[in-house]
Amino acid sequence: MVALAALVLLFVSIPAVRISQGRQSKKVPVREGVTEVVVQLPQPKAAANGQKAISGRVLDPNGQGIAGADVGLLVAEDVNNSANEHGSFAGTTKTDALGNYRLPLDEGLLRDRRWGTLWAHATGFGPVRLRSTGSLVHFASKPAVVLKLEPAEGMRVKLVDERDQPVAGARVRVVRVKVKESIGWLIPVDWSERFEATTGDNGLAEIPSFLPASLNRLRIDSELAGRVEYDQNYFLNVRPEETAPHFEFLVPDAGSVEGVLQAGADAPQGLTVTLQTRANVPKWPSGCVWGIAEVISDGEGKFQVPKLAAGLLTARLDLPPDRPWRAQVPTRLKVEAGDTRQLEIPLERGVRVRGLIRKQDTGEGYPGFRLAVIYGPSAVIHDDMDHRVEVETDDDGYFAAYVPPGPIELRLNSAPRDYHHMEWWGGRSQGGIWGSRREVPDDVTEFELPPIDLAPTEHIEGTLVDQEGKPLSDWVVFGYPGKDMMNSFAGVHTDAEGRFSGYVPQPYPPRIWKAYHRVNRQSFEPKTERYALEIISEDPLVLEVGEPIEN
Known part of the structure; x- marks a missing residue:
């Protein structure tokens, strides 16, 4: 069933509100889109042996403890990381007969005030994680951190090709799972194999202890089309059937790609090239199904992808952000089913762009402000933000990045308490989609961007x-x-x-x-x-x- 929603805004004329002057406070970095707050963190409780731990229970919907449930701690790199990366657990444990668990914490994690989140899973129940990322000190100070699991017999999916024939021998893996009252989260890498299966001759695969309604991103690896992923937008529109098979997925026809990086002798070699197609999938929501491949170029800069789902093609190179080389990736190219796409990617020295983030009232630079400089296809066709350089302003408020000539967009990620940017008002964004838009000329080696003021x-x-x-x-x-x-x-x-x-x-x-x-x-x-x-x-x-x- 396809669910469509349209947002209709109702605007009401309201007088101005009385507000009080903001005060500068100690900077606490936060994730984008989250209002920044300053809190006094409680001191973690100590266990009987002196080692601090996160303790709690894993419960079923009736409030009964679940014995033998796995609990894992996923630690964020810093406060700005939402722990959405599916990395390895920093610690794991199992619940006792009453559903209680105790997860000891490394003293270094507490000393460094690290943030993280908890996952839980058990046989006969779907995986779940906490709705947000929090301070480990805070978690360790709570009397109990409770995780509630939903019963789940399992999910069965069917794969078919464009001729409606079953696709056998394909590997199906859940990449992202949705949590009630929250969003979709990447499955931790330590649990990846729990949520994957291989299709039989009938095209069916079954993943045990998983709720079909929680599926948020699915990966399919097959000889027919290589790697294909159905993203979270797909599952906003397509919901599972009540009886198995809960989903039927199309494995699209594929073409191939033969490519070469065109660069001078001093350019880096052995580069990782990620190719992606927005697949043409009949009768399925557009823009939600992707062909994906990752290859490494040889000494001559050549690379080959034998199978890639047909569709609109983009490519991304893994280039060091502090080195000048940038790829001029062609846009609006297509991979056709049964054909080989020849792809030439010029590798050129990029333009060093420099900019200033400053306080509007004093003209001083704002240090430690995080932003992404988005370039290439991401700034042209806006399918993703993969072509970007993450930067942070120095002590004087300046940032710098190497980008190819052409359009760029500056996505301002920091939300400090004392100053906010104004790029979305007064035409400052200049029509940008991901952030404020700028144009980098092609006849320069360095380019100074206009300053960005924070109010x-x-x-x-x-x-x-x-x-x-x-x-x-x-x-x-x-x-x-x-x-x-x-x-x-x-x-x-x-x-x-x-x-x-x-x-x-x-x-x-x-x-x-x-x-x-x-x-x-x-x-x-x-x-x-x-x-x-x-x-x-x-x-x-x-x-x-x-x-x-x-x-």
Whole structure:
């Protein structure tokens, strides 16, 4: 069944809100899109032997403990990493007969204030992880960290080719799993083999102890088409059948690629080339099925892919960000079924672009600000952000990166508490999709980008209530500076008393308010209800839920 949704925005004229001046505080880096907060972290509790640990229970839907469940700790590289990478566990354990677990922590992880998350899985139940990434110190201080598993007999899928014939001998693997009340998460590499199977002569494969409704990304490796992946957008539109086979997937016809990197003698050799096609899949949602291959070029710069799903082709090279070589990857090329695509990729010295992130009020550079410089096909056809260089400003607020000539987009990832960027308002984005757009000329070796100003922030705090004046907990509040404009007040959850707070750039205070509320949360398809808000008090700020915004 295909579910289609269209967002209709309802805008209400609302007077300006009274806000107080933001104050500079110690910088705490956060993930993009998350309002930055400063918290006092509790001290972790010590176990009887003195070693600190994360303790808790793994429960079924009835609150009964699950014996023999596996629990794994996945540690983020830093606070900005969401632990979404499917790396190896930093520690594992099993629950006892009552479903209790205790996971000892390395003292170094606590000393370095590392962040992470927990996964759990058991026979007869689907895998689950915590909804977010948190401080390990915080987890170790809690009396119990509880994970709830859903019963799962297993998932059966069927693979067919474009002639509707079963595809046998293909390897099927779950790459990403959706968690209730959360998003999709990559399966940790240590558990990858638990969620894979090979199709039989009838094209069927069964993955035990997995919920079909939680499938969020699937990988298929076959002799017919090489590697194909169905992404998370596909599973937003296509839901499982109630009886097996729960899904039927098409393995598209394939072509091949013969390529060469054209470069001077001093260019790097033995480069990893990742090729990707947006597959042409009849009767399936467009743009959700991908052919993928990864090869290494030889001493002459040549590479070959014997099977790649037919479709629109892009390529990415694994090039050191601090070296000048960049690939001029052709765009709008296609791989046709049964044909060989000849691909020539010039490898040229890129242009060194330099930019400044500065404070608008003082002109000082802002140090430690993270951004991505997106270039090549990612800045032209916008299928992904794979062609990018991650950078961070130096002590004087400058950043630099090597990119090929042509369009680039600057995606500003930091959200510090004291200063916010303004690129989404006033035409500063210059039509960019991933970030603010710039053009790098082709007749220079270095290019200075215009400075990007950060505005001082102002602090907003308020309360959300229903039409009877009762506070609303666990709603998400957004604020917009005007009609048809990006929000300046990021989505902030209300607490038990309906309170919310956050920071906005001074030039763009919210004048239109909206709130989102999730219902049917204990489902893999929760419904989000949207409401316009009315200001019933400016000082203190109190917002009242008004008319719903129809989807």
